Amino acid sequence: MKRATLACLIPAVAAWTPQPSLRVSRSAMRSSMDDSWPSDSSDEVTEYNGYGVEDAVILDADPEGALLQLAAYTARGEAATASERNQARSLVAQIEASASEQAVDAAAVEGTWELVFADTQLFRSSPFFMAGRAVCETPEDAKKYDWFCDMHRAALAISTIERVRQVVSANQLVSEFEVRVGAVPFVNLPLMGSGGLPIAITGSLVSTADIVGRPSDGSLELLMDSVEVKGSNVPGLRALLDNGLKLDTRAVADALEDNLPKVRTPIFRTTYVDSRLRVSRDQDDKIFVYSKISSDTQPTDYSTAPADLGLSALVNGLQTAFF
Numbered sequence: 001m002k003r004a005t006l007a008c009l010i011p012a013v014a015a016w017t018p019q020p021s022l023r024v025s026r027s028a029m030r031s032s033m034d035d036s037w038p039s040d041s042s043d044e045v046t047e048y049n050g051y052g053v054e055d056a057v058i059l060d061a062d063p064e065g066a067l068l069q070l071a072a073y074t075a076r077g078e079a080a081t082a083s084e085r086n087q088a089r090s091l092v093a094q095i096e097a098s099a100s101e102q103a104v105d106a107a108a109v110e111g112t113w114e115l116v117f118a119d120t121q122l123f124r125s126s127p128f129f130m131a132g133r134a135v136c137e138t139p140e141d142a143k144k145y146d147w148f149c150d151m152h153r154a155a156l157a158i159s160t161i162e163r164v165r166q167v168v169s170a171n172q173l174v175s176e177f178e179v180r181v182g183a184v185p186f187v188n189l190p191l192m193g194s195g196g197l198p199i200a201i202t203g204s205l206v207s208t209a210d211i212v213g214r215p216s217d218g219s220l221e222l223l224m225d226s227v228e229v230k231g232s233n234v235p236g237l238r239a240l241l242d243n244g245l246k247l248d249t250r251a252v253a254d255a256l257e258d259n260l261p262k263v264r265t266p267i268f269r270t271t272y273v274d275s276r277l278r279v280s281r282d283q284d285d286k287i288f289v290y291s292k293i294s295s296d297t298q299p300t301d302y303s304t305a306p307a308d309l310g311l312s313a314l315v316n317g318l319q320t321a322f323f
Contacts, residue, residue, distance in 0.1 A: 063094040064277055067289060071117035076164075078122065085119045092279055092287055096271045104218025108273045110297055113290035115164040120286040121153045122164050126175040127209035127266070128249070130282055131224040134264035142284070158182070166290065168211075169297035173222060173268070175207040176300055178231075199309050203232035204302060218270040224249045231302030238307035 070088055074080035077088065115125055123129055129149070136142045162178040181201045206228050213221030228246030232238045272279040278290040306312060 063091045067091040068116060076122060077117045077119055088117060088119055089287060095279060099272050104270050104273055106214050109270050110168050111295045112293050113166045113278055114293055115288060116291045117289040121149050122161055123177055124149060124286060125164060125288045126177060126207045127173055127222045127224055128207040128227055130266035130268060134266040167297060167299050171211050173209050173211060173220060174299045177205040198314055201234055203229045206230050212265060220268045221265050222268060223265050231305040233305060233307050233309055235307050
């Protein structure tokens, strides 16, 4: 029995033992991928300590492909190191330079776009947070707002950020921010062991802003309208939300006009757009890269999402797996 217990512990101990550094020669790696390695790559060495590469290795010679590759292995930028964020900005600058003499076509910006990379918090792609930043008048206020966003992301640590998209039409920008939160964080069941139950609270935070101006440089001047939760899977709450429960930010601003700073209309600039990729920047030049999935300008219809905390899918899965 003791030997069996020891044998079970060895893999676990090995997994937590610091691994020796592995030095990987880029020239050696290049020999197996001659077609994809950039022609100007040097033979410098990248160190890997078993927990992550500080300096990302970009394999795709095309700036757009390299940026999408970096976005994939840094979880849309959320897991990016400072060095990787700098690499992303460099790649974005190359992409923007390729179209620097061309005006952005306003119609090309319209459609449904999935956020694939940001060099800041993903939720700052929402017009709600852009409007909050626009109210800050001094650098000190902006710094405080950045701290608030950092704390907001820390508070979301227990949740999973899923799809983040923008739906842009001729007169509106709609941000859809889909989130999943574990409903039962820890239990101990005979067949399932210790851990969380596969039951989660899901929903999409939908922010809508009117496009009140379109400067010739491809920018969108936004006026925040409302924030609501759609597609919630919480019974009871879903009925309230579907019946029009939302935060009407325009009405709130009008009611508190004497006590609030002047309503600001944030500018969201698109610096590059083609049939598959769009690069946009907020007023602080924070970068948001989107991939176009369709030309549809209608927001997502969440009315068919079941409001059962995922229990029906769990029951169906149990029946399929065991019965």
